[in-house]
Amino acid sequence: MSHAPLHPPMTSDSTILGRCPDCGAEIEPYQSLIEFEEADGTTGVFAECYSCDEVVRPE
Numbered sequence: 001m002s003h004a005p006l007h008p009p010m011t012s013d014s015t016i017l018g019r020c021p022d023c024g025a026e027i028e029p030y031q032s033l034i035e036f037e038e039a040d041g042t043t044g045v046f047a048e049c050y051s052c053d054e055v056v057r058p059e
Contacts, residue, residue: 017045018058025051027058 017027031047033055038044049056 016058017047020049020052020054020056021059022054022056023049023052025049027056 015029017029017032019026027047027049031050032045033048034046036044045058046055047058048054
C-alpha cells in the first residue's frame, strides 16, 4: 500500500524540477525524494514520477 497522496496539494509555485527521462512528465518539487551534492558542487535530485511510477533523476 502506497502512502503517497493521490492528489498532492496545488501550489502557486510554477517551478518544476525537470521532466521524467522515461515518459517526459513534469516533475514538481513536492515529488522530490532526496537531494544530494554532486562531485561538482551542484545539487542532484531523485524524485518520484507519478505518471510512470518510477524513481527518476529529472532532466
